[in-house]
């Protein structure tokens with residue numbers, strides 16, 4: 001039996017834990033405000049907030065309910081647009097959208113209202129850019145976006161005076177209804193849900209439910225997204241270690257990653273959308289083995305290692321650059337799962353860069369993405385690791401280029417020769433993301449950009 005709170009109502013259900021939350025909300029609970037649009041995580045019409053109890057307080061994240069199984073919201077507070085409605089008129093978010101004509105046919109509006117309320121609950125509430133970013137995963141076919149942008153500006157301005165005690169302030173100023181004040185107590189009382197463990201592993205579900213929604217929602221699964229033992233990021237014995245179920249947003253906001261990678265916010269904003277970054281895990285990105293997986297490319301360039309556990313509880317370690325075996329195939333054996341990923345703590349001479357080029361800046365997958373990490377001693381490469389996606393059947397680690405550059409000076413001539421070796425290591429194919437010639441050129445240009453050089457004489 002799965003227990004959770006849906007708006008202001010306690011739910012106990014015997015439905016399969018793999019059931020899609022959107023279907024449960026609309027079909028079982030008859031809450032039709034949450035819309036079913038693309039069912040692929042792309043439009044944001046199905047956005048809900050998912051609240052968890054953290055140190056006796058609730059923390060909310062937006063998620064795409066079309067890709068979320070009930071198993072991932074057990075013991076949580078799920079908020080749909082109906083759960084935000086005030087008895088006495090519109091919330092400030094609803095009012096701003098109405099005032100600026102940010103709603104026409106209204107199909108997308110519940111998604112925008114929920115995402116922007118999620119933003120109001122976040123720590124970056126008064127920044128316009130962050131408010132805009134919170135709706136990067138919401139699509140509107142009618143308004144042309146300018147009216148929505150004006151509404152978002154009003155919302156960000158209105159939040160400038162929000163106090164630290166965010167929940168009380170938001171309730172007092174009618175962003176949230178009164179019942180939110182008691183949710184933390186109610187979540188503390190929910191007994192842990194009993195979920196049968198099944199054959200397949202589901203992380204955030206943002207890959208599985210896109211590729212095989214019907215099959216996945218009919219199968220018994222084991223749910224990894226909220227497993228506490230897979231949720232830690234730590235510095236230990238000279239390594240940075242991340243649990244397999246850490247999400248892209250958890251990396252992006254982690255103190256440790258921000259300390260060593262000051263540009264991480266800028267890079268990770270290019271990965272999917274707020275909703276999907278709140279769901280997509282590191283392990284899910286590796287195991288789906290997409291040749292353009294952004295997290296795969298990021299961690300490959302850090303020369304990362306994976307800790308893999310089998311059903312008997314035995315662990316083995318493997319280099320991430322040996323994990324990808326062929327198109328969408330990995331080294332993972334039956335009964336194994338990924339526990340952890342780690343890489344060496346960068347030293348003072350360490351440099352890292354990540355680049356992603358896609359047709360749209362936000363909420364798009366890469367045409368080509370690439371990352372590099374290196375350390376220099378007197379301008380000589382002591383260590384270097386290079387990766388790129390979109391140019392081979394697997395997320396590519398460049399072994400020959402690494403060998404060539406190790407011990408060489410960082411200068412334009414060596415990078416030029418290295419770029420020829422780099423291209424000889426791959427054979428891109430033409431597809432909807434670009435011709436093979438375009439991808440080769442892009443790869444070469446990104447390689448030069450990593451070293452702040454240009455590919456010109």
Ligand SMILES: Cc1cc2nc3c(=O)[nH]c(=O)nc-3n(C[C@H](O)[C@H](O)[C@H](O)COP(=O)(O)OP(=O)(O)OC[C@H]3O[C@@H](n4cnc5c(N)ncnc54)[C@H](O)[C@@H]3O)c2cc1C
Nearest residue numbers: 041203204205206207208272280281283284285287294338
């Ligand atoms: C709209 C949209 C946009 C996207 N944009 C991007 C993007 O810009 N860049 C990008 O890289 N990806 C993108 N993705 C893909 C996806 O979000 C990521 O690959 C994500 O990291 C997948 O993680 P997950 O936990 O949701 O995977 P899931 O769907 O839960 O699982 C994927 C696979 O991993 C397996 N798995 C999960 N955890 C483990 C574990 N611990 N051990 C062993 N196996 C495991 C599952 O069994 C499954 O086979 C996007 C997806 C959507 C829907």
Ligand code: FES
Nearest residue numbers: 037038039044066
């Ligand atoms: S229905 Fe489009 S994101 Fe869920």
Ligand code: FES
Nearest residue numbers: 104105140141142
């Ligand atoms: S108002 Fe019609 S889709 Fe946004």
